Amino acid sequence: MISMNHTKTFKGGVHPKEKKGLTENLSFEEMPNPKQVIIPLTQHLGKPAKPIVKKGSEVLAGEIIAEQDGFISAPVHSPVSGKVSKITAGSTVIGFPKDAIVIESNKINEIVLMPSLDPEIVTAEEIRERVKLAGIVGQGGAAFPTYVKLSPPNDKKIDIIILNGCECEPYLTRDYRLMIERTNDVINGLRLIMKAVGVSKGAVGIEDNKPEAIKKLKEAVKNFPDISIEVLETKYPQGAEKMLIKAVTGKEVPPGKLPFDIGVVIQNIGTAISIYDAVVKGEPQITTAITVSGLGINQPKNLIARVGTPLADILDYCGGVKENAVKVVVGGPMMGVAQYDFSAPVMKATSGILVLTEAEINDYEETPCLRCGKCVEACPLYLIPTKLARLSAIEKFEDAEQLGITVCMECGTCTYTCPANLPLVQWIRFGKQRVMTLQRERELA
Ligand code: SF4
Ligand code: SF4
Known part of the structure; x- marks a missing residue:
């Protein structure tokens, strides 16, 4: 199935200059x-x-x-x-x-390679074991051990695996090049993940600024009706897990919950390739x-x-x-x-x-808050970044906790959008760490 919806996205976000031209055509x-x-x-x-x-x-x-x-x-x-x-x-x-x-x-x-496994007859257990032995970790940022994500708890029913092909950070083109140069391996990696988790539905979420990769991926899934290519608006942070899930499925991950909890597993493009290489070629990461x-x-x-x-x-x-x-x-x-x-x-x-x-870094003088509300409009998680940053700076951590500081995913969208160049995410990160320490102390008390 090929999705015809070209406008899927999430609320908020920003449009930083893409700056991918320096490397997007380099193999x-x-x-x-x-x-x-x-x-x-x-x-x-x-x-x-x-x-x-x-x-x-x-x-x-x-x-x-x-x-x-x-x-x-x-x-x-x-x-x-x-x-x-x-x-x-x-x-x-x-x-x-x-x-x-x-x-x-x-x-x-x-x-030194491990024995090659036939992707058509390999079992779910064998895929998970191979991923564990190959030392594969998520390549989307957090580096979570991949075999754990392929082993959801028994009480969580997973409906769909989504590959994250957004690569919404400016400059970066490695996922784009992997989708162009190893298109079939990306899709075969996704099929192995679907088999390992026991799910029949898969999707690749990709921003609409990558037409050549979209074309190749659509061609590669022609014979796999259970895999869709979901073309999404180009917007930062479209590749953040919660934003990607919202754009592709319409569902929201509630605060404090994981994608597992709403039946979704997300994997990165590079991770899918590593899984393919580990199973079929026997390569460790x-x-x-x-x-x-x-x-x-x-x-x-x-x-x-x-x-x-x-x-x-x-x-x-x-x-x-x-x-x-x-x-x-x-x-x-x-x-x-x-x-x-x-x-x-x-x-x-x-x-x-x-x-x-110097010309590339946003290294301007800070000014006082202009009360323009742009950071609030842009926050994809409906937080109030200006207040959270201020409460963190004056060490009112319990008030920041009430306003949901621990939900912040530290995407930096608020900082990017702020015309006063205030270091919002830096203050929020500091406040969030302190609140999490307070929460642990409370649990131990
Ligand atoms: S860094 Fe946190 S507060 Fe700022 S936009 Fe991202 S989620 Fe919202
Ligand atoms: S975007 Fe910056 S200047 Fe505007 S309200 Fe938020 S913190 Fe203040």
């Missing part, structure tokens, strides 16, 4: 292995993986070097062949130092697809890089940064994290590296 390049990789043990939500190698261990690419520890955790594989030189705390692109296994590469390129862009990098690219490659190596491979570069961000410009230590490595869920110039 993926495979980056050569770096001399050294740094593999954080926490590349996912949940408990860190437990190392099973030590200093001096010889490892092969694709071999497990740290085991899953607990239900919400994921194993970590060596992305290269070589020798473990140390296990130490190091910088990460998510902003917190984490323990990591450092491996010196010996330049042997062979990868040892590479990541990233967009390197911004006016401050000499050669913007879409790259396949080994997990654990330091940012500095990737920036060098892209011709180095220009003299007028002022900021490096990992992720998109709306939700990404500014970087200060370029020895930090890319991780399984890293989707982009942006090198921005």
